[in-house]
Each structure stands twice: as C-alpha cells, then as structure tokens.
Amino acid sequence: DTAVSQTPKYLVTQMGNDKSIKCEQNLGHDTMYWYKQDSKKFLKIMFSYNNKELIINETVPNRFSPKSPDKAHLNLHINSLELGDSAVYFCASSHAGEGETQYFGPGTRLLVL
Amino acid sequence: GNSVTQMEGPVTLSEEAFLTINCTYTATGYPSLFWYVQYPGEGLQLLLKATKADDKGSNKGFEATYRKETTSFHLEKGSVQVSDSAVYFCALRGNAGGTSYGKLTFGQGTILTVHP
Numbered sequence: 001d002t003a004v005s006q007t008p009k010y011l012v013t014q015m016g017n018d019k020s021i022k023c024e025q026n027l028g029h030d031t032m033y034w035y036k037q038d039s040k041k042f043l044k045i046m047f048s049y050n051n052k053e054l055i056i057n058e059t060v061p062n063r064f065s066p067k068s069p070d071k072a073h074l075n076l077h078i079n080s081l082e083l084g085d086s087a088v089y090f091c092a093s094s095h096a097g098e099g100e101t102q103y104f105g106p107g108t109r110l111l112v113l
Numbered sequence: 114g115n116s117v118t119q120m121e122g123p124v125t126l127s128e129e130a131f132l133t134i135n136c137t138y139t140a141t142g143y144p145s146l147f148w149y150v151q152y153p154g155e156g157l158q159l160l161l162k163a164t165k166a167d168d169k170g171s172n173k174g175f176e177a178t179y180r181k182e183t184t185s186f187h188l189e190k191g192s193v194q195v196s197d198s199a200v201y202f203c204a205l206r207g208n209a210g211g212t213s214y215g216k217l218t219f220g221q222g223t224i225l226t227v228h229p
Binding site: 055 | 151219
C-alpha cells in the first residue's frame, strides 16, 4: 500500500559513473517532482512533470535527466556523477491544483566517492 | 521569487513544554502554506496546511494559522513529547499563473529535540 516509492534507498558509487533512481506513485496523481536535500537539510525543487510533460526545471545541470514513461513514474538519470551530487533525493507527487498536498517518497541517499 | 524563512535551530525542549517555530514568507499573490515533518532517516510527511488567509491547520496537537497581514505561519504545540523530535519544514506553494506555481519552496528546516 506504499504511496510513493523510490529505488534504491541507498546508492554508493564512484565519481564519473552514471546512475538512475526510480520513483513510482500509486495515488493516481498527475504531477510528480524531484527534490534534492543537501547535507544541511535544505530542500530544493529540481524538476516537475505534469501528465508526462516537463513543467519545472530549476537550473539543474544537464547531467541530470528526468524521464516520465507514464503518469505514475518519474525516473532520474544522472550522468558523470560528481562529489557535489551527494545528497538525498526525494520524489513527490500531487494532484495539479492550488493547495494540493505533495506526498513524498522515503528518499534515496546518494553518496559519490 | 518566493522565499520562506524559519527560525534558526536547533530547538531543545523538555517534555510537556510549549513549542513555537516561527515561519515567515515572501510570495506574490496567495500561496498555500504547509508544515512538513521529517523523522530521522525518513522522508517528509505533511503535518498540516492552510490554503487561504486566516485558515488554521491542525494535526496531532500542532497548529498554525495563515496570517497574511504578517506573512507568517508559525507552528505551535502546547505540550511536546519525546516522539515529536524531528526536523520541521515550513513550505509554500505558489498559486496559479505565477512562475512558481506547483513547486514547494521550503524554509531551511528546524531541528527539534525533546528530552524526557
């Protein structure tokens, strides 16, 4: 009965590698998001998709490429990983509409060595 | 652009003490306001929200009132418990028609520790 799920939960990798994080929601929402939480707990939006279309792209390096195969999935692919990419990445989903609550996944803890 | 400012932490309280975490915001129009809580090692959970001025959100003994005149959404709880120890985030969601529509803008988070 998980609402928003992410895989993997932990990801440890070397600099320069390419990795993907997957997100799925079973809430019937039409909008999905990726947020990055840094080591100081600060959260910032990266991307948002509505009905598989990109609607928010917040000055994220083009090494990060989101892909939404359908409304229930939003994956994040990262090329040429750098040390500064180490963070916790959260997926979220919501209905599109003012005041709608965003529901968050458990997070993926990425460590780049 | 939109911004949210929370009181600096960490906040350390004894059980049954009164809690206030201040939150003020800057936004155009009429944003929706949220408090999220993050327990250690977990994702964010919605604690409460308010979508228009003078609305009061409440949940699990926590309350916050949307004050447009002071652009504030302070979080309060009358008697905290050890299980309330977590990081609390104030956030706003821009309204339709603005460039910030849809995304949540977060404050920096406030770490709360409650001792027995």
